[in-house]
Amino acid sequence: MTKESKIILGVAAVIIAAVAILVTFVDSSKDDPSAVMARIVHEDSHRVGEGEVQVVEFGDYQCPACAQAHPDVQKLKEEYKDDITFVFSNFPLPLHPNAQAAAEAAEAAGSQGKFWEMHDKLFETQSQWSSLADPTSIYSQYAEELGLDKGKFVEDVSSKANKTRITRDQSDGYAVGVTGTPTFFINGKKQEKFDYDSLKSAIEAELK
Secondary structure, eight states, rough: OHHHHHHHHHHHHHHHHHHHHHHHHHHHHOOHHHHHHHOOOTOEEEEEOOOEEEEEEEEEETTTHHHHHHHHHHHHHTTTTTTTEEEEEEEEOTTOTHHHHHHHHHHHHTTTTTTHHHHHHHHHTHHHHOOSSSSSHHHHHHHHHHTHHHHHHHHHHHHHHHHHHHHHHHHHHHHTTTOSSSSEEEEEEESSSSSHHHHHHHHHHHOO
């Protein structure tokens, strides 16, 4: 074996070892609640409440299961409003053609201080826009109903002004093992079920 070959093999071995260490670190971080929370909650994350228990939802506005879970989430937010902080992260799935545009609509509304109003509207009216070839006009109608600057809203949605933020949310989700929606984390612990009773039990466990 030549000297050059030995050098190449040595460099390759170092790279493989580094990758193995990185993979091990990423995989182990999924099991560390504090590391999970540090990854998925940011200073500018959309949140309501100031409770000690942090509930994070990765959601897709076109996802039927997310729309189904929305009333339960609203109920829990009201029931535990003094005990939880609720955070929403975008996770538009490729199989839903209008999910990215809907996330852009929510973020565009957020730029004008109406994220949660648009967030709720999109889930509550999902059946109205889910199957449209181009849902932009109905999103614009929602913006008008919410008293937003319609021109700025349309410009932000069409230019994908918030694509970077949405992509960050998705990257965070992938990093902590999100594969579908809705996926909930309560104080960094991934929840296997997202029905009202299961989420309530998990919140209660964290409050004890």
